[in-house]
Amino acid sequence: MNSNDMMAEIRDANLSYLMLAQQMIRADRATAIFRLGISQSVADLLAGLSNPQLLKLASSNMMLARFRFEDSTILGMLTNYNKERSLAQSHAAILMAGQPVEDVR
Template identity: 50%
Template sequence: MNTDQILAEIREANLSYLMLAQSLIRSDLEQALYRLGVSEDTAQMIAALTPAQMMKIASGNTLLCRFRMDDDLVWGLLTNHGKSAANDAVSRLHASILMAGRHQEAA
């Protein structure tokens, strides 16, 4: 993949992310705050963006979204390939609880 292709992919990802974020925020603010990991002020700004503003923001060469799982414990829980589906579900639930706690700390 060359640089032009990477930049085009970033722009597309940015626009998709902004559209998804705006839709989530408008449909259920509390869920959006948790799922996006953003503050209420940021969510209100995203909700108020016009289509032209979203296109302008998305056209940059910096990826707007980022991985929120920045420690080994959460990654370990998410990638745990347990022997049973029940164990996998418990690991994912545990990871969700950890991330929700971090969202509360950031808010």
């Protein structure tokens, strides 16, 4: 994959993420904040972006979404396909709820 192709893929992923995040925030703010792992101030900022602003932000040269599962315990719970899958997912959600949210600095 050449550099131009990679940048186009990053832009597409960013735009999809931003549009989904904005829809989630507008539909159910509290749930979106929890599921996206963002702060109120970031939610306010995302909810207020216009379409041209979304496109400009999506065209950044870096991924806007980041991998949230830095804790191997949580990642293991979510990838463990056993009989108690729903219990593992619930436990992982409880552990993630205790993690700090991302904030604009």
